[in-house]
Amino acid sequence: MASLASRLMPVVMTARGSKKRFSSVDATLANLKQLQSRPASSAPPSQINKIVDVSLHTVNGWMVYKISPRDITAPRRALYLHGGCYVYEIALQHWLLIAKLAVSTSATFVVPIYPLAPTETASSIVPRVTEMAAELIDEVGADLVSILGDSAGGGMALAVAMQLRDRGLPALHQTVLISPWLDISGTDPALAAIAPRDPWLAIPGTHAVGAIYRGELAENDPIVSPIYGDLTGLGPITMFSGTRDILNADARRFARKARDAGLSLDYHQLPGMIHVYPLLPIPEATEAQRIITRAMTRRN
Numbered sequence: 001m002a003s004l005a006s007r008l009m010p011v012v013m014t015a016r017g018s019k020k021r022f023s024s025v026d027a028t029l030a031n032l033k034q035l036q037s038r039p040a041s042s043a044p045p046s047q048i049n050k051i052v053d054v055s056l057h058t059v060n061g062w063m064v065y066k067i068s069p070r071d072i073t074a075p076r077r078a079l080y081l082h083g084g085c086y087v088y089e090i091a092l093q094h095w096l097l098i099a100k101l102a103v104s105t106s107a108t109f110v111v112p113i114y115p116l117a118p119t120e121t122a123s124s125i126v127p128r129v130t131e132m133a134a135e136l137i138d139e140v141g142a143d144l145v146s147i148l149g150d151s152a153g154g155g156m157a158l159a160v161a162m163q164l165r166d167r168g169l170p171a172l173h174q175t176v177l178i179s180p181w182l183d184i185s186g187t188d189p190a191l192a193a194i195a196p197r198d199p200w201l202a203i204p205g206t207h208a209v210g211a212i213y214r215g216e217l218a219e220n221d222p223i224v225s226p227i228y229g230d231l232t233g234l235g236p237i238t239m240f241s242g243t244r245d246i247l248n249a250d251a252r253r254f255a256r257k258a259r260d261a262g263l264s265l266d267y268h269q270l271p272g273m274i275h276v277y278p279l280l281p282i283p284e285a286t287e288a289q290r291i292i293t294r295a296m297t298r299r300n
Contacts, residue, residue: 002270003282006282009280013200019199019201019202022202022204022206028204028209029208032209040088040091044065045095051070053066059132062115064113066108067098067099067109067111069103072106074106075106075140076107076146076296077109077140078147079133079147079157081114081157081160083150083151083179083276084151085210086213090111093280094150110132112129117212118215121214123223126163129160134164134169137170137172142171145172145173146296147172149177150179150180150279152181152213155180155181157177157180158226158229159222171234172235174237175234175236175237176238176295177251178239178278179242179247179248179251179275181206181250182251182253182254183220183225184213184225185225190249190253191203194249198245198275200245201247206246234263235264235300236264238266241269242273244273251267252269
């Protein structure tokens with residue numbers, strides 16, 4: 001049975017008006033204009049310094065944070081790609097999850113603060129992130145490298161895993177997809193069926209920001225909608241989705257395609273959970289984080 005905290009989350013999101021900014025194209029674009037005039041900070045909160053070491057580097061003009069557990073050698077590497085529809089900055093809940101996972105997995109997390117659309121778009125961002133992942137593989141070997149992403153970052157994580165495979169690199173130890181946005185076209189009829197029960201996301205706004213991120217690419221280009229790409233040879237994948245999330249339609253479709261492609265997919269679908277539930281302050285998130293830790297630390 002769903003926890004009381006998780007059952008209250010839709011109420012909280014509705015009270016905050018979270019869905020309003022995605023309810024129409026005009027509302028979404030107005031919100032983006034406001035954010036561009038007052039950009040949000042990308043810096044991690046000082047509270048995580050109690051459990052992890054934080055360092056900031058500049059890599060080819062991008063800010064890149066490294067988050068490592070304190071006072072131990074961290075043999076593993078993980079690349080974390082934050083969500084936010086490719087237009088919203090990394091947020092507190094991302095940093096808290098990254099810090100927890102760095103400690104529980106004994107991994108150094110690399111967190112690129114990638115340029116938000118429309119400053120840059122998929123055709124320039126995804127290759128740069130792929131190069132970062134390739135450098136981690138060169139550093140410690142693919143068996144010790146995982147890539148994680150939530151929402152839009154989940155879509156990018158899968159696209160990067162595909163790019164690495166296409167370069168002929170060995171499969172990653174683990175790819176973790178948290179409520180991933182795998183199809184920016186928004187054309188699956190299941191989205192419309194779920195939308196009335198989703199307290200956070202709506203089709204008009206997400207489609208609008210997807211168009212900004214894809215730039216000159218087609219909506220079904222695997223770089224922006226990896227569900228349309230070749231799924232073979234990607235290595236183990238762990239995926240989370242809740243049924244009160246419009247992106248659950250993508251997750252279910254991906255699960256079917258993954259089985260057909262013979263992928264090793266550990267899919268966790270929880271009834272009643274909302275978007276990116278593993279990042280929220282609820283018991284179900286704690287269990288999801290345990291699953292991620294096991295996936296990242298076990299031997300394949």
